[in-house]
Amino acid sequence: MNTLSDLNALRAQFPALQRTVAGRPAVFLDGPGGTQSPARVIDAMSDYLRRGSSNHGGHFLTSRESDATAEAARLAMRDLLNARRPEEIIFGQNMTSLTFSISRALAQTWQPGDEVIVTRLDHDANISPWLRAAADRGAMVRWLDFHPADCTLALEELPGLLNERTRLVAVNYASNAVGTISDVGRVVALAHAAGALAYVDAVHYTPHDVVDVQALDCDFLACSVYKFFGPHTGVLYGKYEWLDRLAAYKVRPAADEPPGKWETGTQSYESLSGVAAAVDYLAELGGAGGSRRERLARGLSAIKAHEAALSEHFLRGAATVPGLRVYGLTDIERLAERTPTFAVELAGHAPAEIAAWLGERGFFVWDGHYYAIAVMERLGTLARGGLVRIGFVHYNTIAEIDRLLAALRELAG
Ligand SMILES: Cc1ncc(COP(=O)(O)O)c(C=O)c1O
Incomplete structure (x- = not known):
């Protein structure tokens, strides 16, 4: 049984989440580019x-x-x-x-x-x-x-x-x-x-x-x-x-x-x-009882609540990383208006450099425009390599965010 209240058991169902990079657990923050699959899908x-x-x-x-x-x-x-x-x-x-x-x-x-x-x-x-x-x-x-x-x-x-x-x-x-x-x-x-x-x-x-x-x-x-x-x-x-x-x-x-x-x-x-x-x-995340549509609605509501907690934790931590700028909605009161997907830049570091540095340490993030070229043009970031995208989904954890923030602090110097 999958539930978000036991995230370890939930994560155990995703073979890819068990991977390591240089001896450290891989942290999949590339959900907006593509998510991992539970064993039942495979x-x-x-x-x-x-x-x-x-x-x-x-x-x-x-x-x-x-x-x-x-x-x-x-x-x-x-x-x-x-x-x-x-x-x-x-x-x-x-x-x-x-x-x-x-x-x-x-x-x-x-x-x-x-x-x-x-x-x-x-x-x-x-x-x-x-x-x-x-x-x-x-x-x-x-x-x-x-x-x-x-x-x-x-x-x-x-x-x-x-x-x-x-x-x-x-x-x-x-x-x-x-x-x-x-x-x-x-x-x-x-x-x-x-x-x-x-x-x-x-x-x-x-x-x-x-x-x-x-x-x-x-x-x-x-x-x-x-x-x-x-x-x-x-x-x-x-x-x-x-x-x-x-x-x-x-x-x-x-x-x-x-x-x-x-x-x-x-x-x-x-x-x-x-x-x-x-x-x-996804329906199973909604527990037993009711039609599949009802279970899906409950499951996705649970996902939304967990992801709001991830967003809040990330935003509060990001505000303490020197030189880190988060684009888009950063108001904790307005988390219902955003997904846990954050485009960021770190002063003094090119997006590709940040993504590669994080990648070597097991954090999988995208850099560039991710085909949202109109967004990057309007923000004036396209010509300088776009932005780094940190995207959480429901299988991400608070502990992963803490590891990421520590890595960003280290890079920020
Ligand atoms: C918001 C959005 N729309 C469209 C697409 C394109 O989807 P597909 O890869 O299925 O063509 C993507 C892929 O990243 C996306 O994020």
Whole structure:
């Protein structure tokens, strides 16, 4: 049984967390780039291959098992995102590929002079597909800014950007660079009031809190299973109405209905085995009783509470490291508005140098822009190598943070 109240037992389920670097336990602070998997995910994936893999749709045992695997993964993702029906869940290579696929299809409905809105707080995977689609159709792109002081979205500027020509607003739920959680429900409401659709990038948000596509009322929402303890697979939620109505770029024999019409080529069934296992892992954190959706909601709420404690501990400690600057929300009273993902700089040290120095000591952190190039440009950090990103997830501990802060103090001299 996994619970967050026994973090040692929980961590014991993740083989990668047992690794060492130069004799010291590795500290995985690269969750925003990709998380580690519990043994049950690894077992599910290898079991699929061991039992015998097959393409789907055949009239024999292993093919039927592949169909069942895809169905189980779809039901699991329906529960995780609270979709109305499993057909609203599309699997694909990753979020980026799925977003290019939908943007190309949506753009067919646009006319020259139409407009789309993207934000400077987004990962480029929720910007470039829309820039390309807009260019293909002669549509105009408008940019929603963020406040550099605390890295919150300038939502007050959104009404001024929307008009009757706006076709789509693309927004991220949480920033993979600075951790800001945006009021996506409000963005969706404003977009809909203007007659536009809303496309939400929930890749960074999903491992940290409960997603509810029905409550958000978003038209599309994308996430990536490797960010929430599963394999490298992308997931797209779309309202059935749009998935049904839009013309997909697909091969002729492929299904004409969702989800099949959007799932180009052969899926990674071994990964889909891991998808269901990852969702079940999260549900188990919610304890026994109730539907899987209810257990998921409880599990993710427990994750959120643990991560808020990690954020508070990190922020209080970071304030005592000479020359360390944390970008984004640093107010302890506003932890509900951020994930435990921190972009930092240390005076006198280049981001790549810091990441390498920490890496040698077993702390796995990213440096650079992590594809959030618009964020780094706006903060003026892109040209000087971006920022160091320290990202916690629920399997990180207070003791790991203390070790990290001690290392940063040593480096700061
Ligand atoms: C916020 C965010 N959006 C999109 C992506 C792209 O996801 P994928 O690797 O599944 O294409 C990432 C990956 O880091 C991300 O953090």
